[in-house]
Amino acid sequence: MSENFVGKIESKISKFIEIVEKLKVENARLQEELNRKVLENEQLRRRAEELSREKDEVKKSIERLLSKLEVIEL
Helix, strand or coil, X not given: CCHHHHHHHHHHHHHHHHHHHHHHHHHHHHHHHHHHXXXXXXXXXXXXXXXXXXXXXXXXXXXXXXXXXXHHHC
């Protein structure tokens, strides 16, 4: 094999290794972002449940008040 051929192979392998390392870094970054989004999603889900419970409580309070008003009108 010629030196030029070996040099080209070494160069390609070096570029391949560089690409793999960049992909590892990008993968780690994306994994961190995914973990943040999963946490954010869970927090939003909990908040939505909390707001739904609050809405139900307000609805019940209004219904109680309306029923008291109905009694007064009679």
